[in-house]
Amino acid sequence: MSDLISIKGGRDGLRLRLDDSAEWASLTSALEQQLAQNSGFFAGARLILEIGDRAINDEQMAALLGIMQQHGVQLESLGATARESRNAARASGIVARPLPRYSEPAQPIVQHEHEGMLVTRTIRSGQVLRHHGHITLIGDANPGSEIIAGGSVVVWGRLLGLVHAGALGNPNVAVCALELRPTQLRIAEQITRSPDKAKNLGPEIARIEENQIVVEPWEGAKRG
Known part of the structure; x- marks a missing residue:
């Protein structure tokens, strides 16, 4: 940098x-x-x-x-x-x-990536939420929306649009949501798409492990 x-x-x-x-x-x-x-x-x-x-x-x-x-x-x-x-x-x-x-x-x-943004609203199609640090959204991110963060992304709601955490190159971040079904999920340079799910599996967390994005239930996620 x-x-x-x-x-x-x-x-x-x-x-x-x-x-x-x-x-x-x-x-x-x-x-x-x-x-x-x-x-x-x-x-x-x-x-x-x-x-x-x-x-x-x-x-x-x-x-x-x-x-x-x-x-x-x-x-x-x-x-x-x-x-x-x-x-x-x-x-x-x-x-x-x-x-x-x-x-x-x-x-x-x-030196500023630790700074966070708290947003309490719905991010609708065509809208972009962008911040150099962490983003916490209390609300839904609808299909067609984008969330781009230099840090982690936490959504207290449905994450159905595009999400890019670690967009400034930091792979040691996570994406969490009560319903994690983004059209595209990206952490640093790693990219994946959400598989089709018949129903909501509950809160999930995504992060990079061994150079690939891994998604698992929040309750079973490793802490620390």
Whole structure:
């Protein structure tokens, strides 16, 4: 993982923070590498980009947008302290907002994966729930929905859509649900599809064992 980029979630969505003191070519290379290596997590995402005190021109703004578009990512807004950077964003049709000065350097993505998100609603078809850490959903994930997490996924309800845990590359995570019948189940780079089940088998947990996804009843799962 690069130490030039950090990711964090919040009520306003995913925020990507770039080191404002790094050499520009190194920074854009690190950004492209992060988006490529974690394509399962970032594809289709709408991000808020924070660049701190860095001043960028129209050409550099276009380069950032080009990298993101190449990897299927949309830039929601730009946070920057430099007016030049905010003007470049607005000239590209991107919402820009002032940003407090960075008080500490960016930290690697992996240092934030422990952070969790609690959601209490139904995720309907066409909706995507995405978070860099763990996700706990109290409700159902309907067919056609997607849950993408950097950590584990726990659903207190029916999980019937696509789910991808460990989407930032961590295989030591799990997917749990009261009814685990996703159209596609993915943990890190391992992928499987839910077998047809005549009835709900009760709470189940899925995780990687010996390089493959194993699903078992929650009561019989190994703890620890």
